[in-house]
Amino acid sequence: MKSVICLECDAEIGLDAGVEENEIIVCPDCGVDLEIVSLNPLTVELAPMEEEDWGE
Amino acid sequence: MSNRLRIGVLFSRVRVEEKWIFAALEQRGVDYERLDDRKVFFDLDRPDEWRLYDAILERSISYSSGLNILRVLNAWGIPTVNTARVAEACGDKLATSAALAKYSLPQPRNLVAFSTEAALEAIETIGYPVVIKPTVGSWGRLLAKINDRDAAEAVLEHKSVLGSVQHSIFYIQEFIKKPGRDIRVFVMGDQAITAIYRKAEHWITNTARGGEGEICKINPELEKICLDAAHAVGGGVLAIDILEHPDRGYLINEINHTMEFHTLMPITGVDVAGLMVEYLLKVGRREIEVAL
Numbered sequence: 001m002k003s004v005i006c007l008e009c010d011a012e013i014g015l016d017a018g019v020e021e022n023e024i025i026v027c028p029d030c031g032v033d034l035e036i037v038s039l040n041p042l043t044v045e046l047a048p049m050e051e052e053d054w055g056e
Numbered sequence: 057m058s059n060r061l062r063i064g065v066l067f068s069r070v071r072v073e074e075k076w077i078f079a080a081l082e083q084r085g086v087d088y089e090r091l092d093d094r095k096v097f098f099d100l101d102r103p104d105e106w107r108l109y110d111a112i113l114e115r116s117i118s119y120s121s122g123l124n125i126l127r128v129l130n131a132w133g134i135p136t137v138n139t140a141r142v143a144e145a146c147g148d149k150l151a152t153s154a155a156l157a158k159y160s161l162p163q164p165r166n167l168v169a170f171s172t173e174a175a176l177e178a179i180e181t182i183g184y185p186v187v188i189k190p191t192v193g194s195w196g197r198l199l200a201k202i203n204d205r206d207a208a209e210a211v212l213e214h215k216s217v218l219g220s221v222q223h224s225i226f227y228i229q230e231f232i233k234k235p236g237r238d239i240r241v242f243v244m245g246d247q248a249i250t251a252i253y254r255k256a257e258h259w260i261t262n263t264a265r266g267g268e269g270e271i272c273k274i275n276p277e278l279e280k281i282c283l284d285a286a287h288a289v290g291g292g293v294l295a296i297d298i299l300e301h302p303d304r305g306y307l308i309n310e311i312n313h314t315m316e317f318h319t320l321m322p323i324t325g326v327d328v329a330g331l332m333v334e335y336l337l338k339v340g341r342r343e344i345e346v347a348l
Contacts, residue, residue, distance in 0.1 A: 020078070022092065023070040035069065047069070052220070053119040055147075055194020056295070056312045 004044045008032040015042075061340040063088040064112040066096075066125060072318045074115055076329035084333065093121045103132040111135045111340035113332070115314055119147045119192055122314060130348040135339050137332075138292035138313045139346050145289035146313035150191045150227055155288045156308055162281065163308045164299065165230040172212040175226035179208050185231040188215070192222060194312070196262035201231060232299045237261055238309065239272050239298040241282045242320060242328060244335050245291065245344065248279040250326040252319065269319040281306050289313075290347065293332055295320075 002015045004025075011029035015036075019025070023036045024047055035047040063086055067074050081088045089109075093116045098106070112129055114136055116122030126140035138146075145155045153166045165182060169175040179186050179202065188200045188211060202208045215223045238261045241251040251274050256267035274282075282296045285308045295315030299307045317328045338344040 018075075020070050020075060022067070022090070023075070050195075050197070051118065052222075053192055054117045055119060055192075056117075056314050056316045 002042060004034070004036075004042055006030060006032065007034065007044060007046050060087055061110045061337060062108055063336065063340055064091045064109045065089070065115060066091045066093055066112055066122065067115045068093050068117040068121065071117075071316070073316055073329065076321070077113070077115070077333060080327075080329045080333040083330075084337070086333070086337065093118065093125060096125070098125075098128045100128065103134075106132060106134055109134055111137065111336055113137050113336050114143070117314075119143075119194075123147060133348060135342075135346045135348070137336050137339055137346070138294070139290060139348060141347065142290040142292050142294075143313050146294065146311045148191050149189055149310065150225065152289065152311050153227075156285065159284065159288045161284055161288055161308055162304065162306060164232055164301075167228040169226045169228070170224065172209075172216050172226070175212050175228065176205075176208055178226075179228055180205070182228075182230055184208075187229045187231050188212075189227050189229060190219075190223060191225050191227045196260040199260055201259060231259075232301055232307065234259075234261075234299050234301070237267075237270075237300075239278070239300070239306075240320060241272075241274065241278065241296045241298060242315070242317065242326070243282050243286045243294045243296055244331055245293075246283060248274050248282045249328070249331060250274070250320065250324040251278070252323055254319075269323045271324055278306060281308065285311060292346065293335055 003012050006027040009030035021039050025034050033047040033049055034044040037043050037045050114122050114126055123143045126136050126143050129136050130140045145151050150168055156163045167178040169178045185201055185203045190198045200211045237253045237255040239251055242249045251272040252269040253272045254261045254267040261267040285296050286294050289311050295312040297310040299309045301307050321328045
């Protein structure tokens with residue numbers, strides 16, 4: 001299983017096989033949102049949690 | 057236009073809904089491109105590259121990014137789901153209320169004021185409790201249930217001082233004593249496709265705030281009110297939130313133009329992503345004309 005290291009708390013996060021670029025994952029340890037910015041090499045960045053005009 | 061459609065999907069983040077939409081496009085062998093709204097830009101004198109798209113699905117999380125991109129695309133004559141006109145009417149609660157009022161459709165009593173003094177006066181014409189909502193925003197964020205004058209004065213002052221100018225548009229709604237739930241209806245074109253109840257102990261029933269979903273059967277009255285609501289904002293692919301008033305029946309609360317359906321799709325078993333893609337392809341083939 002692929003995994004990444006949480007940028008906030010250093011936890012190792014396992015990823016599903018179907019993970020996609022720009023998908024948001026949530027660190028199970030600290031709850032921070034991370035965005036998969038690249039699949040090769042596997043890279044994550046901290047994602048903004050919520051912004052004022054976000055919605056549906 | 058070639059026989060093979062070229063489709064764009066504008067997004068901010070790949071949520072589970074976007075994954076389902078991408079999968080539905082791929083299952084159908086559609087030639088599509090993912091357009092990250094944080095990376096695109098537009099030269100208003102050079103529409104040619106963009107005009108290669110037969111249709112674009114807008115799935116931005118950011119209302120302002122999505123709306124402004126739709127304005128440019130529609131100005132260039134590029135069909136989108138949904139259109140800028142629809143986004144304008146749905147993404148701003150006051151604009152939605154105005155569109156519904158234009159057609160005398162049932163909705164909660166809504167008031168709007170532009171100063172704290174006028175807002176307080178407006179509230180006291182209908183009495184407490186009331187709900188103050190930001191005109192732009194979602195997921196039940198920053199809603200305030202105001203039970204008395206003290207709370208009204210405090211919240212109005214905080215909104216006027218701490219918020220952006222947008223928060224000084226005081227959108228005030230009567231508090232509806234709903235039966236621990238509201239209804240979300242997914243509408244596509246002239247069909248109410250499926251619906252769920254969103255249930256919660258809390259007065260905010262958004263599933264984003266912990267509300268739970270349950271299948272809701274669409275009766276003819278509910279179908280009519282939803283189709284009327286969809287028509288009032290310009291139609292398309294919409295999620296309509298309905299409140300049940302103990303005396304006045306169904307009231308249209310909000311209309312969402314870039315709806316999430318991670319709760320609705322598994323509960324109802326309806327392939328919302330697939331239906332959305334089918335609608336998008338019909339727009340791309342001009343079998344459905346969208347008013348730009």
